[in-house]
Amino acid sequence: MDLHDFLVHAVEASGGRVLYASDPGRAPVYLGVQLESDERIGLLVYPFRITRNHIRNRPDDEVRGQLRYGSEDSWKREHPVGRDIAGVDVTTIIGIDLAGGVLVGLDANLWDPLPMGISFYAKDAEIEQAKESGWHVWEKINRGGTKRTEARSPTNLETVVAFTPERLIDYARLERRATSLRLDPPLRFAAATSIGEHALSDEPQRRHVLEEQFALSSEQILDIIGGRNRLSVAVRGGVAEYHLERKLTGAPGIASLRRLDVDAMHDFDVTLDDGTFLRVECKNASPKTFASGAFKVEVQKTRASKGDPASRFYAVDGFDIVAACLFSATGRWEFRFGRTADMARHREFPDRLTPIQTITGDWTDCLPAIRH
Numbered sequence: 001m002d003l004h005d006f007l008v009h010a011v012e013a014s015g016g017r018v019l020y021a022s023d024p025g026r027a028p029v030y031l032g033v034q035l036e037s038d039e040r041i042g043l044l045v046y047p048f049r050i051t052r053n054h055i056r057n058r059p060d061d062e063v064r065g066q067l068r069y070g071s072e073d074s075w076k077r078e079h080p081v082g083r084d085i086a087g088v089d090v091t092t093i094i095g096i097d098l099a100g101g102v103l104v105g106l107d108a109n110l111w112d113p114l115p116m117g118i119s120f121y122a123k124d125a126e127i128e129q130a131k132e133s134g135w136h137v138w139e140k141i142n143r144g145g146t147k148r149t150e151a152r153s154p155t156n157l158e159t160v161v162a163f164t165p166e167r168l169i170d171y172a173r174l175e176r177r178a179t180s181l182r183l184d185p186p187l188r189f190a191a192a193t194s195i196g197e198h199a200l201s202d203e204p205q206r207r208h209v210l211e212e213q214f215a216l217s218s219e220q221i222l223d224i225i226g227g228r229n230r231l232s233v234a235v236r237g238g239v240a241e242y243h244l245e246r247k248l249t250g251a252p253g254i255a256s257l258r259r260l261d262v263d264a265m266h267d268f269d270v271t272l273d274d275g276t277f278l279r280v281e282c283k284n285a286s287p288k289t290f291a292s293g294a295f296k297v298e299v300q301k302t303r304a305s306k307g308d309p310a311s312r313f314y315a316v317d318g319f320d321i322v323a324a325c326l327f328s329a330t331g332r333w334e335f336r337f338g339r340t341a342d343m344a345r346h347r348e349f350p351d352r353l354t355p356i357q358t359i360t361g362d363w364t365d366c367l368p369a370i371r372h
């Protein structure tokens with residue numbers, strides 16, 4: 001009853017009005033919600049209690065959520081997560097910290113079916129950040145356990161969102177978007193971070209210009225991209241450039257940044273605070289590492305010009321810096337920066353870079369740390 005009441009009050013705190021609430025004695029809880037814009041949202045919530053009891057062999061600085069409904073005998077069978085097959089209502093899996101007044105949202109795609117009888121944990125510091133800001137996003141390591149031998153996520157990471165009651169509707173919108181677009185943990189992280197910075201309006205959203213031009217929904221466009229390898233590669237490159245631009249814009253040591261969109265040119269012009277000008281080329285690192293564990297990145301063009309086999313390889317003086325996006329290898333939108341002057345040369349064409357470059361210890365995660 002107390003978790004049920006908390007959810008009802010959270011709907012009201014986030015600007016909604018509860019039109020219908022299911023029986024508090026049954027899980028999941030279904031809430032029919034009307035917003036001020038007259039939009040209605042159906043919320044199917046799996047609420048789990050978060051406690052602050054000391055657990056033997058666990059750190060003292062964490063809270064514990066317990067995935068437990070019914071009797072222990074019922075935990076042995078599979079518990080698939082309920083969903084609206086029409087895609088109208090949104091399903092959420094939420095831990096509720098009554099003492100802290102914070103909700104912790106789990107990825108409903110990763111936690112289906114529900115592994116009844118297990119616990120999940122969050123650090124006190126994460127809960128405190130959510131209390132202070134109202135919305136806090138972080139990545140948590142995901143490993144196999146007693147209920148399942150393999151990790152839920154192929155990247156061994158999952159995105160967790162902790163938020164205060166007045167952000168419940170924002171979280172429902174995030175989950176609806178993540179489910180309909182089948183966002184993986186890194187993209188879910190990016191979407192959650194964006195919503196944290198700019199709360200979604202409850203006004204009906206206009207279609208994107210590409211949806212209008214192509215006469216397709218965003219989901220159909222994504223399905224087309226996902227089903228064509230060359231399109232997926234191109235989009236991943238564009239997404240990496242987008243994350244790099246976000247990382248560098250306004251970063252310490254960066255005086256100015258300009259993104260180029262010109263064939264046969266590098267991707268960014270960057271000027272550092274000390275006046276150093278750098279031409280930066282963004283590339284995706286390989287998902288596979290060398291036997292030593294070192295990351296590697298492919299630095300070559302898609303194809304060569306007719307009659308010029310060297311044209312597929314980049315000239316050593318074509319740009320100053322390679323920014324290698326490690327998402328494919330780590331599942332995180334992080335970068336390593338290396339100087340082209342220090343990179344291995346092609347055996348047959350000494351003025352060109354060899355196609356596969358090792359991301360060595362000389363590469364840095366801070367672009368201003370690089371000096372000529």
